[in-house]
Amino acid sequence: MRILVTGGAGFIGSHLVRRLIQSGRHSVVNLDALKYSGNLENLADLAGHPQYAFVQADICDQKAVHATLQTHRIEGIINCAAETHVDRSILDPGAFARTDVVGTGILLEEARQAGVQRFLQVSTDEVYGSVEQGSSTEGDRLEPRSPYSASKAGGDLLVLSYWTTYRFPVVVTRGSNTYGPNQYPEKFIPLFATNAIDGEPLPLYGDGRQCRDWLSVYDHAAGIQHVFEQGEPGTVYNVGGGNERENITVAEQIVATLGKSRSLIRFVEDRPGHDRRYSIDCRRLRALGWSPQVSFEEGLKQTVEWYRTHERWWRTIKSGEFKDYYQQQYAKRLQQGTACGL
Numbered sequence: 001m002r003i004l005v006t007g008g009a010g011f012i013g014s015h016l017v018r019r020l021i022q023s024g025r026h027s028v029v030n031l032d033a034l035k036y037s038g039n040l041e042n043l044a045d046l047a048g049h050p051q052y053a054f055v056q057a058d059i060c061d062q063k064a065v066h067a068t069l070q071t072h073r074i075e076g077i078i079n080c081a082a083e084t085h086v087d088r089s090i091l092d093p094g095a096f097a098r099t100d101v102v103g104t105g106i107l108l109e110e111a112r113q114a115g116v117q118r119f120l121q122v123s124t125d126e127v128y129g130s131v132e133q134g135s136s137t138e139g140d141r142l143e144p145r146s147p148y149s150a151s152k153a154g155g156d157l158l159v160l161s162y163w164t165t166y167r168f169p170v171v172v173t174r175g176s177n178t179y180g181p182n183q184y185p186e187k188f189i190p191l192f193a194t195n196a197i198d199g200e201p202l203p204l205y206g207d208g209r210q211c212r213d214w215l216s217v218y219d220h221a222a223g224i225q226h227v228f229e230q231g232e233p234g235t236v237y238n239v240g241g242g243n244e245r246e247n248i249t250v251a252e253q254i255v256a257t258l259g260k261s262r263s264l265i266r267f268v269e270d271r272p273g274h275d276r277r278y279s280i281d282c283r284r285l286r287a288l289g290w291s292p293q294v295s296f297e298e299g300l301k302q303t304v305e306w307y308r309t310h311e312r313w314w315r316t317i318k319s320g321e322f323k324d325y326y327q328q329q330y331a332k333r334l335q336q337g338t339a340c341g342l
């Protein structure tokens, strides 16, 4: 199929683009606005590949989306383009409603009018909200609690409405916390790995006992491709790694892998509205033939090793726009934080 992947220069998007092309079943047009976290270096190995093309555009730009669908005779769409970081959504919620709701709506409507045969929306387990006990199934009520997860829930519901209303063949994936190479260092694992490499403090929010289900980006990309190729139209699929860990445990594993001291960990002021736990039930996708292949312990080690051996990649990022964000998000927190006992 000729697939348009939006946000293909980002973390999950770039792994997905590479996977789709390497499968030998698809050609890919990558439409990416190259905002702060989009980085063409993530796909440098594909430059000039006959099954790959790049278009710089925003999914909110209706004319550019329209022209791309026509010019490349696009048959399927996977929407990875999104604002994704909860802390940034607290600082600037408007950007999230624009891209994750309005942008998704523009892309979806252009896709319907162009007669696209398949539309996959990459969503998140965060739309279920904080889950104190048990695990969320796809039919559960959505109770998003941050501007980020609420915006993703808006986009997710808009996409599903196109199946109900128009029988437009959409599918939705709700992935859990993803980790791996090329993740922008604002997120927990790459932030802690790169700070630890530099001997800088690791800002752990609250009591550090919040729980996330960690999913390797390789398993996540495989899950998205599987749902794109085999999912039932109008259906949602949870994609989780089955690795629920408390943040403090992950932070300790990161410092241990790097041979650094646990005293780098600082307990700092919590994120407002911080979701305590996410947990998803992935039986529906497993029944479709997908299962995660990467063990968390092995995947985390390899990810930390990737950051250790790709300093140029993340130092370029950390010395740019990121510096101001880091200052705003962490300077006061770190001044007031308390060190982790040895």
Ligand code: TYD
Binding pocket: 085, 086, 087, 126, 177, 186, 187, 188, 189, 191, 203, 204, 205, 206, 210, 211, 212, 247
């Ligand atoms: P994050 O990577 O931002 O993903 P999400 O909030 O979407 O789950 O954070 C993962 C967990 O790590 C979350 O519970 C918040 C916590 N966290 C910290 O304790 N300190 C940090 O500096 C960051 C970025 C996250």
